[in-house]
Amino acid sequence: MKFSRDTGATNTDLYTSCYIRFCYFVWSTFVDIRLTPYEARVIGSLLEKQRTTPEHYPLSLNALTNACNQKSSRDPVMDLDEVTVQKTIDDLKKLHYISEKSGFGSRVTKYQHRFCNTEFGTLRFSDQELGIVCVLLLRGPQTPGELRTRTERLCKFQDIHEVEETLDQLMQREDGPFVAKLPREPGKREVRFIHLFDGALEMSGAATPENSATAGSGTNSDRMDQLEQIVNALRDEVATLKARLDRMSRDQEPGSSQ
Numbered sequence: 001m002k003f004s005r006d007t008g009a010t011n012t013d014l015y016t017s018c019y020i021r022f023c024y025f026v027w028s029t030f031v032d033i034r035l036t037p038y039e040a041r042v043i044g045s046l047l048e049k050q051r052t053t054p055e056h057y058p059l060s061l062n063a064l065t066n067a068c069n070q071k072s073s074r075d076p077v078m079d080l081d082e083v084t085v086q087k088t089i090d091d092l093k094k095l096h097y098i099s100e101k102s103g104f105g106s107r108v109t110k111y112q113h114r115f116c117n118t119e120f121g122t123l124r125f126s127d128q129e130l131g132i133v134c135v136l137l138l139r140g141p142q143t144p145g146e147l148r149t150r151t152e153r154l155c156k157f158q159d160i161h162e163v164e165e166t167l168d169q170l171m172q173r174e175d176g177p178f179v180a181k182l183p184r185e186p187g188k189r190e191v192r193f194i195h196l197f198d199g200a201l202e203m204s205g206a207a208t209p210e211n212s213a214t215a216g217s218g219t220n221s222d223r224m225d226q227l228e229q230i231v232n233a234l235r236d237e238v239a240t241l242k243a244r245l246d247r248m249s250r251d252q253e254p255g256s257s258q
Contacts, residue, residue: 033123035137035197038088041068041078043097044137046113047130048073052153058101058110061086073150075139096120123175128166131155133178136195141182143190167193 035043045067050057059067065085069078080088089111092098097115102108116123117130125133131154132147139150144163157163170179182192 033197036088036091037198038068038078038080038084039092039097040137040195040198041074041080042085042088042092043113043115044134045070046098046111047115047134048138048154050113051130051134058112060108060110061089064089064111073138126166127155128157128162129170129178132163132166132170132193133195136179136193137197141192141194143192145190147193 042064045064046057046059049059049063049067056063061082065080065082068074068080068085071077089098093100097113098111099114099120101110101112114120116125116133128151131151134154135147135150136142142150144160144167147167148157148160148163151157157166167179167181171177171181177196179193179195182194184191
């Protein structure tokens, strides 16, 4: 039942709107992307081909399988069959990271990512950030110098310092971090960086980033504090809406003054 011609709102409409806002805030506070190695390879391949061969994107199952199994620009080199790639696609579809897209009159199903920089999600990367993330997904830990060379087809860096600045941004973003710095290897001059979409650091004590103590310090506590503030604010809003609806309901009762 509508309570007012002016608002056109119902109890269900207003409470549903409030609940949706609450769910969105909780999701945005705790979003945590974890990909398997196969999922990382599929997402990385789609990100790469979207940039480097847009005329052939989205990709068919066969094209995506070939992209995953490339001998160049891949580490490790994989030998996935189409059954495995299709299962990985299906898993990613359930996570809403991939969708199907077929052209008019086409009988071949093609796939596109919804991982980032799309209207379907909130994850956004600059061209340089996306270039680094893509190459890290496809080739594992790399130095800033390697990243500058290997992202040439994806984005442009003026010098090594610009690569390092972008890596710092990816480590310090409020919705991240998305990359981490690995301990310097003995005899090596440059440190390597790794993406954080597969939980590899958590599974390997040897891969603990140097900055984990400072970058991760207080993160969970901060997020809990933020969530508590959101819940309290929404609780107040619900109470306000309830009082408003009660008043509107009384105004609509027979015999009430208009």
